[in-house]
Amino acid sequence: MMATTAETTGIIGTDGFELHPEDEAAMLEEAHHYEQPQAASIEALKIVQRRHGWVPDGAIAAIARVLGIGPGEVEGVATFYSLIFRQPVGRHVVLVCDRSACFLTGFDELKQALVKQLGVDYGQTTEDGRFTLLPVCCLGACDGAPALMIDDDTYGPVSPDDLPGLLEGYP
Amino acid sequence: MSQSITSQRHSLAYRSRLLQPEAERHADTHPLTWRLRDDGEVVWLEEYLRKDGYQSVRNALKKGDPQAIIASMKEANVRGRGGAGFSAGLKWSLTLQGGDMPRGYMICNADEMEPGTFKDRLLMEQQPHLLIEGMILGAYANNSRYGYIFLRGEYVESARVLNKAIEEARQAGWLGGDIDGSGFDFDIAVHTGAGRYICGEETALINSLEGKRANPRAKPPFPGQSGAWGKPSVVNNVETLCNVPAVILKGSDWYQSLSGDRTDDGGSKLYGVSGPVEKPGLWELPMGTSGREIMDRAGGMRDGRKLKAWLPGGASTGFLLPEHLDLPLDFDTVGKEGSRLGTGLLTVVPEDRSMVAVMRNLEEFFARESCGWCTPCRDGLPWTVKLLWALEQGQGETGDIELLDKLAADCGPGLTFCAHAPGAAMPLQTALKHFRHEFEQGVSKPRGKAHPDPIPVGEV
Secondary structure: OOOOOOOOOOOEOHHHOEOOHHHHHHHHHHHOOOOOHHHHHHHHHHHHHHHHOOOOHHHHHHHHHHHOOOHHHHHHHHHHOOOOOOOOOOOEEEEEEOOHHHHOOOHHHHHHHHHHHHOOOOOOEOOOOOEEEEEEOOOOOHHHOOOEEEOOEEEOOOOHHHHHHHHHOOO | OOOOOHHHHOOOEOOOOEOOOHHHOOOOOOOOOOOOOOOOOOOOHHHHHHOOOOHHHHHHHHHOOHHHHHHHHHHHOOEOOOOOOOEHHHHHHOOOOOOOOOOEEEEEEEOOOOOOOOOHHHHHHHOHHHHHHHHHHHHHHHOEEEEEEEEOOOOHHHHHHHHHHHHHHHHOOOOEOOHHHOOOOEEEEEEEOOOOHHHHOHHHHHHHHOOOOOOOOOOOOOOOOOOHHHOOEEEEEHHHHHHHHHHHHHOHHHHHHOOOOOOOOOOEEEEEEEOOEOOOEEEEEEOOOEHHHHHHHOOOEHHHOOEEEEEOOOOOOOOEOHHHOOOEOOHHHHHHOOOOOOOOEEEEEEOOOOHHHHHHHHHHHHHHHOOOOOHHHHHHHHHHHHHHHHHHOOOEEOOHHHHHHHHHHHOOOOOOOOOHHHHHHHHHHHHHHHOHHHHHOOEEEOOOOOOOOOOOOOOO
16 A cells, blocks of 8 residues: 555654654554555544553654654544544543433433442543543443443443442543 | 554454354355354455355356456346445446556445444454455456455454455465456455544545545545545445455345345345344344344334334434335335434334434434534534523423524525435424424423524534
């Protein structure tokens, strides 16, 4: 597919952000799947996010340099997609599904229990930096509703009573 | 997102399942699911080959007639299982090819983000090679040189299984150069998204694939003429593509016969139910199966509650009533009742839930997921949510319901850039039609100075 010849060079973004050479290599590898390197921009943001937990401002310019596109294009993508975090998040992200099947099978109680147990609402991170709570639009686990996702793991059906044991697995 | 290793085996870990045992599923009647295992483990390449896997590709490539594949798909009348129900064969016959035309792309729409929709996950996570085989046949018919599976970011397990299966297929020569000694080459990459329902709209999907914001594109040109990077591109849903191998292997007459005399639409369908039923889940049944039979399989409503209304196939379909349960669930019949078959996965509302609250929940979804590209959707949907919140709290004003009517009409087909806002309008219009009294109960105040601010409060 498309040929990217650039070698990894330790690219520095704004604010002193330094792109990890492994991440730069992974982005260039990803770009090979497409006719144009811009197509790797979403994956590039996810690569940064996997290492840092979120996408700091300084990473935008670094990604733009790797892919040879404008920083505005990268920023436009970064702010569009809901799973790209532009603010720091906790060590674990709890995505709670609040759509129809879950709404009809106990989401309200589950959300209340989550808010009570974590002490935070949507968009907030617990004081100890352990969890960030976010809504998600349908996890495609409707036969296991109400469902939620912690990091890469999907659970359902989850009752308020299940929460302590479930959250325990994410120190 | 960070990796977690410890929790994979947690007893609450979700795994999609088909609620039909192997003994009830046969190659002649269950083309989508007969190879699945009762234990829910993945059907990897060795087992897939043992169960006639890639026979269809082998035969088709040996025959060497891509147009025959398109003809079979047209004759079988395989209708798109992503929800729109457009003829897949017709879509394929409109792809530009031949002459100096560059080879294009075969794209699988595996975004599956519509609330109430959970069928494609099962196919991808337990039977990945069926999808790969369908994509190879589609690529051969459409002269595609490369394929992408556009997968929503939350389907982490699907990505893992698909990537491993693609590698298996590549090692065995079913993907890559000179497939099965035919001279045809084709390969697939999994492209994972990062949230946003609009990515399931085929032109928005192409923009997202190209690494851009997922705003829809104007049509024409249709993707078959100018899609990804300006090349002819075909976008088909997972379940649609999983139908292809059996259609090509067994023919269009056999496919048509699967639905018997229930409907003119051929084939089988992954139907399912979610919401407060005894056994929410998925079944492969003949196209045109009634809602009642599907509800019976789901064990009826949970805790003896009564059914008030149901969505036949996801959040963007119109509400039907208990009296509609005996209709055959096919594209045309459901369309005539003022709804859409959509994805064929029922969401049920019990009698003790307020339709206003359910509607508010649905419209929050559409408002939250609007890409903001055109005004009726960007501004109209949050306004709808605001009105529904007020009605839900009993704080609605005189005229609010008429305003909802108008907003829904303004979001209707032809008035917006894509089908997102019309998808939001359909459940609202049908809820207002069937359950207007519930909305009227929320009106308690005379009309104020008009709603000063169309930006919603609440959780949008």
